[in-house]
Amino acid sequence: MAKMMSFLGQKIMIGELVGDICYYNTALSYQSTPTYFDPFKYMQDNGGYPGTDHEYRFYDPSTEDNDPVFSITILYASDTLVRVGYKFRSYTGGAWQPWPVTEPLIPAWDDGYLHADITNITEEDRWRFGLWITYVSVASEYQPYNVGDWGFALFHENMYRDFATGDPQVDGAEFNDSLTPPHYIPGSYQTIYQMFDHLGYQMNFPGFGEEWMGTLMTPIDGPEDDDSSPAGGGGQYEFPSWGIGISELPSINIIDSGIATMWTPSPAQVKNLMHFLWSDDFFDNIIKLVADPLENIIQFGVVPFDLSSWAGTAKEVKIGNVGSGVTMTPLTEQYISYDMGSLSIREAWGNCLDYNNTKVSVFVPYVGTFDLTPDEVMNCDRVNLRYNIDLFSGDFIAEIYVKKRMPSGRYLGGDGDNEVPMYHKSGNLMTKFPLTGANYGRVYTSILSGAANAIGQAAGGNFLGAAEAAAGAVLNANSVPVERSGQYTGVSAALGATAPYLILTQPVQVKPGKYGKMEGYPSFITYQLGTLEGFTKVLSVIDNKVSATDPEKEELERLLHEGVILPERD
Amino acid sequence: MQIKFYKVKDDKRALIKTLNSSTLQATLTGSIKKDTSIIDPVFEVSYSADVFTSNYIHVPAFGRYYFINNITASQQRLYIACHVDVLMSYSDQIDTLDCVIERQEHRSRCDEYINDRAYMSEARFNIRTIPFPHKFNKASSSFVLTTGGES
Numbered sequence: 001m002a003k004m005m006s007f008l009g010q011k012i013m014i015g016e017l018v019g020d021i022c023y024y025n026t027a028l029s030y031q032s033t034p035t036y037f038d039p040f041k042y043m044q045d046n047g048g049y050p051g052t053d054h055e056y057r058f059y060d061p062s063t064e065d066n067d068p069v070f071s072i073t074i075l076y077a078s079d080t081l082v083r084v085g086y087k088f089r090s091y092t093g094g095a096w097q098p099w100p101v102t103e104p105l106i107p108a109w110d111d112g113y114l115h116a117d118i119t120n121i122t123e124e125d126r127w128r129f130g131l132w133i134t135y136v137s138v139a140s141e142y143q144p145y146n147v148g149d150w151g152f153a154l155f156h157e158n159m160y161r162d163f164a165t166g167d168p169q170v171d172g173a174e175f176n177d178s179l180t181p182p183h184y185i186p187g188s189y190q191t192i193y194q195m196f197d198h199l200g201y202q203m204n205f206p207g208f209g210e211e212w213m214g215t216l217m218t219p220i221d222g223p224e225d226d227d228s229s230p231a232g233g234g235g236q237y238e239f240p241s242w243g244i245g246i247s248e249l250p251s252i253n254i255i256d257s258g259i260a261t262m263w264t265p266s267p268a269q270v271k272n273l274m275h276f277l278w279s280d281d282f283f284d285n286i287i288k289l290v291a292d293p294l295e296n297i298i299q300f301g302v303v304p305f306d307l308s309s310w311a312g313t314a315k316e317v318k319i320g321n322v323g324s325g326v327t328m329t330p331l332t333e334q335y336i337s338y339d340m341g342s343l344s345i346r347e348a349w350g351n352c353l354d355y356n357n358t359k360v361s362v363f364v365p366y367v368g369t370f371d372l373t374p375d376e377v378m379n380c381d382r383v384n385l386r387y388n389i390d391l392f393s394g395d396f397i398a399e400i401y402v403k404k405r406m407p408s409g410r411y412l413g414g415d416g417d418n419e420v421p422m423y424h425k426s427g428n429l430m431t432k433f434p435l436t437g438a439n440y441g442r443v444y445t446s447i448l449s450g451a452a453n454a455i456g457q458a459a460g461g462n463f464l465g466a467a468e469a470a471a472g473a474v475l476n477a478n479s480v481p482v483e484r485s486g487q488y489t490g491v492s493a494a495l496g497a498t499a500p501y502l503i504l505t506q507p508v509q510v511k512p513g514k515y516g517k518m519e520g521y522p523s524f525i526t527y528q529l530g531t532l533e534g535f536t537k538v539l540s541v542i543d544n545k546v547s548a549t550d551p552e553k554e555e556l557e558r559l560l561h562e563g564v565i566l567p568e569r570d
Numbered sequence: 571m572q573i574k575f576y577k578v579k580d581d582k583r584a585l586i587k588t589l590n591s592s593t594l595q596a597t598l599t600g601s602i603k604k605d606t607s608i609i610d611p612v613f614e615v616s617y618s619a620d621v622f623t624s625n626y627i628h629v630p631a632f633g634r635y636y637f638i639n640n641i642t643a644s645q646q647r648l649y650i651a652c653h654v655d656v657l658m659s660y661s662d663q664i665d666t667l668d669c670v671i672e673r674q675e676h677r678s679r680c681d682e683y684i685n686d687r688a689y690m691s692e693a694r695f696n697i698r699t700i701p702f703p704h705k706f707n708k709a710s711s712s713f714v715l716t717t718g719g720e721s
Contacts, residue, residue, distance in 0.1 A: 254716075263715040270713055298716040306710035318721040330721070331714070341703030348696070351682035353689055365706055385702050391714055407683075429706070430714065499705035504698050507691035519688055520673030521680035530665030534675030542668040546660045551609055556656045560669065564657060565584040 239408035243418030247388055247399055253334030254392055260298055262331040262391060263317065264307040269328050270300075273317060276324040294435050296320045301394060301432035304365075304498055310336055310391075334392050340500050342382035348506050354378055357507040364398050365498045366429040372400070372502075376412070376422055380404035384419060385500050387429075394430020399423065431494045520563070529566060537563040571631040573600045573613055573650075575624035585657045585664060587626060587635070596620035603649060608632060613650040621648050626655075634659040 254260050265273070277294065296319045311329045318324065347354040360372040364385065377383050384401040401419035404412045413420035512518070520535050529536065538560035544553055575595040580587045600615035613629070615621065627636050627650065636652035643649070657664065673688075674680050 258720045260716050260718055261721045263717070264712050265715055267713070270715070273715075296718045298718055300713070300715050302711050302713055304706040304708045304711050306707065307712040307714070315721060317717060318719070319717060321719065328715070338706075339704065343700055343702055345700065351689060352685050353691060355683070356685060357691060392716060394714075498708055499701055501699045501701040504696075504700065506696045506698075508694050508696055510690040510692055516675040516677070520675050521677055521682055522684040522686040522688070523671040523674045523680045524684060525679065525681065526668060526670050527679065528665070529667050529669055532671070532674060532676075532679060535673075536671060536675070537673040539670040539672035542670065544667065546663045546667070548656060548660055549609065552654060552656045552660075555654075556660065556664070559583065559657060561672075563583060563673070565581055567584070567586045 239406060239410055241406070241410055241412050241420075243413040244420045246386075246401070246419065247397065247421060249335040249337060249388060255331065255334050260392075261317075262334060263328040264311050264331055265328040269326055272326045273319075273324055273328075276326055277319065297435055299392070299432060300435060301430040302494075303389075303391065303394065303430050304494070305338065307331060307391070331391060334390060336389050336391060338387040338389055340385035340387070342384040343502070344380055344382050345377050345502065345504065347379050349509050351509075353507050353509055359505040361503040361505075362400065362423075362500065363497065363503065364400075364425055364500050365496065366396070366427045366493050367398055367425045369503070370423075370425070372423065376402050376404065377502075382419075383502070389429065391430075394428045394432065396427055396429055398425045398427065427493070429493070531569075532566050533568050534566060535563055536566050537561070571600060571602075571629060573598050573615060574628040574630075575621055576626040576628070577624050578626045582637070582655075583657070585661050587655070587658050589626075589628065595624045600650075608634070609654045611636070611652050613652065615648050615650065617643070617646045617648055621650070627652060 255262055277297075310331050310333045312332045314327050314329045316323050317326045317328050345360070348358075355374045355378060358374050358378070360374050360377055361369050362372055362385075363369045372383075381403040382401075384403075385398065386401065387396045387398050389396040399421040400423040402412060402422045403419045406412055411418065515521075517535050520537055524539070526542070529538075538557075541557055541560060544557065546553060546556060548556065574589075574597050576587070576589055576593045577595050578587045578589070578593055596618055598615045598618055598621070600613045603612040603614050606612045611629075611632070613627070621641060625638050627638060628634075629636065635655040635658040637655055638650055639653055640651040641648055642651070671679065
């Protein structure tokens, strides 16, 4: 069973260890009672190096295929261990090969990680090998050697597998990329490490097998297992903000494409066109490209504002390439911006009541009423409402831009003349008219379905201009929520108000005269008392250095907490 | 020891009491009653009518100022029961203390945007509306007609 552990502050996933573990050095073997182990003395007494060997078998638990090992990385940390050595033996020809009689190999040193290529074994045998880890020398200045812990983390890397991404088992095997030679692929799927305590006893880990009889000592755990340690406090105390920019209109539109022409006709011009459509001339002369000549009329509706600012030069309307003889003014733009202007709001009380107990709502035509955050709009430079409208469909995005200096001193959206769109609501403001009975039936059905889904969404594009349902709830002293608007669907949106406005619900502050002398105002600032005048209530004395008796000091602090009256200073 | 008797009108919470010639009632010689404490002493003085108009004393020998809690008389001797005024007695040192201030009289020393439950408000609210400068004008409504192809 894999287990997440920490070593040197890095999370390491312990893979599964399969097989038996053999102790080569009985000095570190099964001990029911831990005894002190002096590695330096052992070296002196035995002329050799104590260590342990372990048999490692690596396999892929998902496929149960043997996983060949091409290299190992030994990670160690110790304040007593100076150099680490290892011996390697292979399992070939159906048997374990003997340990080399040579001195322990000392792999290349690289920032606390030791690399070793496993060579001279066939590929089919690479999945199982014995590893004997020892120490070569111990720093004499660290006597006695029971100080500190030393341990090994063993990574096995498989150059044929890239577990760099997407493999959850890789996530635990993170280590410094700088120590990875090109042919190693870091973070292979199994990482096993052995931990030794300062007495030289190996630590017991679940899953290592029942023959494991090492004594569990204090493991080297990561910060999350240790006592709490100092953290934080390194904030930059900066609150930069950057401009978002005004929402741009699309640069190309249906007018540019030539697919359609948009007009802003007068009522009389509309009547004349309808007269032409149903005249004999129309049916005699129309090139019958479509079954229903009225299909040349893509859509027809009304918007609640004057379009003369976007009107071009009047010209004849052609229906199905047939001149109608009716002159209308074409629109030059499909997408327009309609600015409702800006306003600013000032605090009423200049204190927390302007924010905690104040509610700001906004009524946006064709959307409804919704809440704004007082923090964004109170004492702002300006609040601006702007519609970006598609005159083809009648759909719009209503955006509320805010320019305000924040308590940090920085402007929302950065310094300069930047506004930030803080609220976005969509809807449809065009009242559309069907031209035939069939057309009416089609749009009426879609209106019903649109109305059912209109809550919180814009249902636009059909006969009846629809708008988003919104509710501006106001909590009064009795905490009764109030709905200022219901569901804006159907023709109600067109029949409703068309002037946007803010609604401020502000508390009525009650404050007696000489309140400062009686109660004071909230401070939470550090001052030297000699710089203050008047009623002062102390939260805490930073360092009570008054040369008074203890009872007097206690009484002094009590009086300061209750509030004292400091004299006027010259 | 010398004991100065004053008649002060300052709030007990005031750091500095008004001690001057107009508040001074008497300067008497007295002694401390046996087994008295320096914090709640009892002083003994000769009878003086000025003592009865006093509510505050200064005992230079103790380096302290005291509130008079009680005056008892017995055989031409007056016994003044007092409690130390730690504020006045250590006012110079108190002025040097650095403190985190919870509340202060002067707004320039405060942050009124701190959430403060001490602020009271009515159950009623002021509600007002602020219109944007511009609006949709249905009286200027416009038809929008879209036809296929170019005209």
